[in-house]
Amino acid sequence: xxxxxxxxxxxxxxxxxxxxxxxxxxxxxxxxxxxxxxxxxxxxxxxxxxxxxxxxxxxxxxxxxxxxxxxxxxxxxxxxxxxxxxxxxxxxxxxxxxxxxxxxxxxxxxxxxxxxxxxxxxxxxxxxxxxxxxxxxxxxxxxxxxxxxxxxxxxxxxxxxxxxxxxxxxxxxxxxxxxxxxxxxxxxxxxxxxxxxxxxxxxxxxxxxxxxxxxxxxxxxxxxxxxxxxxxxxxxxxxxxxxxxxxxxxxxxxxxxxxxxxxxxxxxxxxxxxxxxxxxxxxxxxxxxxxxxxxxxxxxxxxxxxxxxxxxxxxxxxxxxxxxxxxxxxxxxxxxxxxxxxxxxxxxxxxxxxxxxxxxxxxxxxxxxxxxxxxxxxxxxxxxxxxxxxxxxxxxxxxxxxxxxxxxxxxxxxxxxxxxxxxx
Amino acid sequence: xxxxxxxxxxxxxxxxxxxxxxxxxxxxxxxxxxxxxxxxxxxxxxxxxxxxxxxxxxxxxxxxxxxxxxxxxxxxxxxxxxxxxxxxxxxxxxxxxxxxxxxxxxxxxxxxxxxxxxxxxxxxxxxxxxxxxxxxxxxxxxxxxxxxxxxxxxxxxxxxxxxxxxxxxxxxxxxxxxxxxxxxxxxxxxxxxxxxxxxx
Numbered sequence: 001x002x003x004x005x006x007x008x009x010x011x012x013x014x015x016x017x018x019x020x021x022x023x024x025x026x027x028x029x030x031x032x033x034x035x036x037x038x039x040x041x042x043x044x045x046x047x048x049x050x051x052x053x054x055x056x057x058x059x060x061x062x063x064x065x066x067x068x069x070x071x072x073x074x075x076x077x078x079x080x081x082x083x084x085x086x087x088x089x090x091x092x093x094x095x096x097x098x099x100x101x102x103x104x105x106x107x108x109x110x111x112x113x114x115x116x117x118x119x120x121x122x123x124x125x126x127x128x129x130x131x132x133x134x135x136x137x138x139x140x141x142x143x144x145x146x147x148x149x150x151x152x153x154x155x156x157x158x159x160x161x162x163x164x165x166x167x168x169x170x171x172x173x174x175x176x177x178x179x180x181x182x183x184x185x186x187x188x189x190x191x192x193x194x195x196x197x198x199x200x201x202x203x204x205x206x207x208x209x210x211x212x213x214x215x216x217x218x219x220x221x222x223x224x225x226x227x228x229x230x231x232x233x234x235x236x237x238x239x240x241x242x243x244x245x246x247x248x249x250x251x252x253x254x255x256x257x258x259x260x261x262x263x264x265x266x267x268x269x270x271x272x273x274x275x276x277x278x279x280x281x282x283x284x285x286x287x288x289x290x291x292x293x294x295x296x297x298x299x300x301x302x303x304x305x306x307x308x309x310x311x312x313x314x315x316x317x318x319x320x321x322x323x324x325x326x327x328x329x330x331x332x333x334x335x336x337x338x339x340x341x342x343x344x345x346x347x348x349x350x351x352x353x354x355x356x357x358x359x360x361x362x363x364x365x366x367x368x369x370x371x372x373x374x375x376x377x378x379x380x381x382x383x384x385x386x387x388x389x390x391x392x393x394x395x396x397x398x399x400x401x402x403x404x405x406x407x408x409x410x411x412x413x414x415x416x417x418x419x420x421x422x423x424x
Numbered sequence: 425x426x427x428x429x430x431x432x433x434x435x436x437x438x439x440x441x442x443x444x445x446x447x448x449x450x451x452x453x454x455x456x457x458x459x460x461x462x463x464x465x466x467x468x469x470x471x472x473x474x475x476x477x478x479x480x481x482x483x484x485x486x487x488x489x490x491x492x493x494x495x496x497x498x499x500x501x502x503x504x505x506x507x508x509x510x511x512x513x514x515x516x517x518x519x520x521x522x523x524x525x526x527x528x529x530x531x532x533x534x535x536x537x538x539x540x541x542x543x544x545x546x547x548x549x550x551x552x553x554x555x556x557x558x559x560x561x562x563x564x565x566x567x568x569x570x571x572x573x574x575x576x577x578x579x580x581x582x583x584x585x586x587x588x589x590x591x592x593x594x595x596x597x598x599x600x601x602x603x604x605x606x607x608x609x610x611x612x613x614x615x616x617x618x619x620x621x622x623x624x
Contacts, residue, residue, distance in 0.1 A: 029616045033431060036612040040439055043605065106600075118458075127594060128601035167431060375443045376590035378583060381574075382449040 022146055025159035034166040038141070041176040042134045043127035046374045048366050049325070050179035051120070053094060054133055055113040056084045060095025061102070067091050068258040079116040083261040088253045089213040090181060093136075101132050121374050130179075130374065137175050140183045142166075147190050148335060151197060151306070160339045165332070170352050174328045177371055182328050185211040189218045189309075190332050196225070196305045205238045209245040216262070217329055220291075220316065224308040227299045270320045287319040306336050311414060317355065318403075318410040324359035324367065327352070337417070344416045351409045358402050360385055361395055443591075447583040452485050452574040459564030459571050464492055467502075468558035472549040473569055479542050481575035482582075483535035487546060488528045488572035490562030493520055498559045500552040504531045507545050520550070520559055528571055535576045546570050 024031050056067055064070045067084050075081050084091060098105070109129055112120055120126065145165045149158040165171065174180050188211035195204035204225065211218040222242055229235045250258070275283030294315060298308045310333035317326060334352070338345055359367050369382035389395040467473060487506065498520030505515045514533040523529050536544075548569075550559060563569050577583050596602055 032612055032616050036609070036616060037431065039605075039609060039612070040436070043601075044439065121594065124594075124597035125601070126598075127605070128598050131601065131605065169434075369446055369449055372443050372446055374594070376587040378450060378453055378586055378590070379446065381451075381453045382446065383451055388449070 025149065025155065025162045031166075035138070035142075038138055038172065038176055039131075041172065042138070043131040044374050045177040045179075045371050046121070046130060047178045047371060050130070050133055050181075051113060052080055052082050053084070053086065053090070053181060054098065055080050056082075057091050057094035058098055058110055058113055060091065061099050066253055066255065066258075068253060068261050069255050071261075072257040079114045083257075085261055086181070086215055087213050087262055088249055089210065090184070090215065093184065093214070094181070097136055101135075104132055105129060118380070119377065122377065126374060134176060134179060137180070137183050140187045141171070141175055144183070144187050144190060144332060147187065147194060148332060150194050151336060152339070157339050161335055164335045164338055168335070170356065171328065171331050173356075174325060174331070178325050180325045180328050182215055182217075182325055185214040185218055186328055186332060188214065189221065189329075192218070192221070193306055193309070201225070201229070201234060201238055202241055205241040206245060209242045209249075212242075212246055213249040217326070220312055221309050223295050224298055224305060224312065227295065228305065270322070271316065274320060287316060290315045290319065306333055307417065309333050310337055311417070314351070314410045314413065318407045322355075322359075324356070327355055341417060343419060344413050347409055347413050347416060351406060351413065354402050354406050354409070358399055358406070361389065361399050361402075362386065443587055444584050447580060447587055450577065450583055453481070453577055453583075454488075454572045454574045455481055456572045459490075459562075459568055461490055461562035461564060463563050464560040465563055466555055466558040467548065467550050467561050468553040468555050469551065470549075472547050473561055474545060474547045475568060475570050476543055476545050477570055477573060479536075479539040479544060479573065479575075481573070482540060482578040483537050483576045484539045484544070484573060485535040485576040486530045486532040486574040487570055488530045488574065489548065489569055490571050491523045491525075491527060491529050492560035492562070493523045493525045496521065496523070496525060497557045498523070498550075498553060500550055500557070502548065502550045502559065505547045506533070506536075507547075508542055513544070520553070523559060530574070 056071060059067060059070060071078070071082075071084055102109070106125060106128070108123065108125055112123055112125060112129060115123070145162050148161040148165055152158045152161060175183050188207050192204045192207035192211065195201070195207060208218050208221060208225065222239075226235050226238055229238065271287050272285055274287065275285045277283050291312065294308075294311055297303075298311075303311075310330065313330040313333065316322075317330060334348055338348060363384060363386045364370075365380070365382065365384060368385050369379045372379045386395045389398055465473070484506075487504075500520050502518050502520060502523070503515070504518065506513050513536055516531050516533060518531075548561070553559060561569050562571070564571075
């Protein structure tokens with residue numbers, strides 16, 4: 001406790017006590033309600049990703065350190081054949097947590113993880129596994145609520161941020177229904193932001209590097225962090241700290257399998273997959289155009305760091321074929337914007353709703369009724385929202401229209417953010 | 425207190441009402457487990473594959489069979505027939521063009537009412553196909569090639585009851601989880617709502 005207090009004291013550069021850091025801005029009963037809501041959802045909703053990455057992380061208990069090589073080498077004999085697409089700390093964290101929680105998980109847990117028959121939920125213990133596996137998310141989720149408060153001075157704004165984070169349905173769905181492990185890098189990215197606010201760029205860079213060691217997406221914030229520095233010395237310090245720590249974490253896992261699994265999936269490929277053809281095989285990429293353009297605008301203007309992170313993510317998410325879980329990346333920044341800028345609230349809600357609606361329309365049961373499989377297996381036979389829409393309209397066209405709207409609303413939000421309003 | 429109630433009802437709605445309402449998206453169900461394909465047999469010429477089965481659900485609405493059609497090379501006619509002891513009940517003419525390689529091909533037809541407990545015979549043939557470009561049919565143990573029989577649910581109440589029963593069965597099946605989880609949830613409920621003072 002003493003060490004934690006010292007750490008927090010250094011973190012905030014004030015003589016804060018644990019009590020003051022975790023002082024609730026709302027009543028204890030309301031806070032308990034936020035916990036209750038989450039606990040009611042945790043065991044009963046399922047997205048296949050939680051089973052996949054926990055299955056892969058379960059090999060840590062057997063002494064497997066380099067999961068990337070192991071999964072490629074044993075692909076034929078493993079029941080789940082996906083590659084591990086996260087960065088190493090996700091594997092280390094989940095593997096360690098499973099070792100600690102193994103007395104609660106029980107003996108049948110490993111067999112349940114490897115059950116690829118589609119009937120794993122008919123086994124006793126399924127609800128227990130989902131509850132225990134999602135429990136760390138609850139801790140990080142609540143920590144984010146407390147961290148968000150640190151970005152405001154006024155008590156009323158702290159309270160708003162706390163309530164908006166804990167009671168908005170979007171993050172609850174993303175974290176507990178879609179079982180989103182990205183909550184860990186999201187929290188670390190937020191810590192990095194707090195350090196920037198406190199002008200401690202080295203620690204900010206360390207937090208960002210740790211976040212990237214869980215999932216690579218926070219690397220997109222690095223250019224924003226670097227270009228706001230006034231001297232070459234600071235630029236070098238930030239870059240070197242970030243790169244050195246990330247490389248040190250990656251080195252034990254580095255292999256051809258790691259390169260293929262971790263770098264050839266998700267954001268790193270989708271960011272460059274959309275393009276407008278110029279002919280002769282040459283394309284221009286809208287995501288690269290808008291990201292580089294915004295970095296220039298960010299450099300020239302007086303944007304705050306969190307605003308920069310928000311705009312960068314809204315550009316990326318609007319321009320790529322995103323996974324619904326990626327929406328969590330933008331959530332803390334969206335809450336900050338929601339508190340600070342009243343004029344964008346409606347647009348932000350509209351953007352979030354459309355961003356949620358698009359993946360539901362994919363031809364993928366896991367994005368809609370498949371989430372209800374822990375209730376009953378009969379949801380396997382559900383008609384997909386895609387097929388329901390197909391009876392009246394071309395679903396691909398609908399997705400295209402919604403995605404176009406997403407881009408236009410993102411531009412509207414960008415312009416609205418520039419309108420001056422009384423700030424904190 | 426009103427905010428608490430609204431929030432709680434909203435999430436109870438998600439937890440209990442949504443799963444029940446979601447049953448409206450279910451048009452067909454099947455009680456069969458996937459058969460493990462142990463061999464593939466070519467369907468060509470005069471060859472006819474025949475299998476009997478007993479209907480154990482409501483109106484039969486479709487039947488799923490596993491096909492291999494490498495590179496979708498087969499583009500010949502395929503004849504599907506389902507009959508009972510009195511004669512043909514439903515028949516479908518289709519073509520290899522629509523059969524994807526390695527897929528479960530579902531032969532959909534107008535539901536056969538009052539089929540529960542009756543014996544039916546499924547037969548498939550493709551007379552124009554030759555061995556070179558034939559479709560291959562997946563067989564499980566015991567010369568079974570009908571992978572799944574789909575039924576139209578008798579009514580929505582039946583589906584809701586199934587969801588509720590499955591949920592209850594799973595919830596009570598793990599005694600450890602049931603005790604601890606229920607205790608946590610009830611404790612939180614009591615802490616939050618007791619004593620409850622509703623504003624006028």
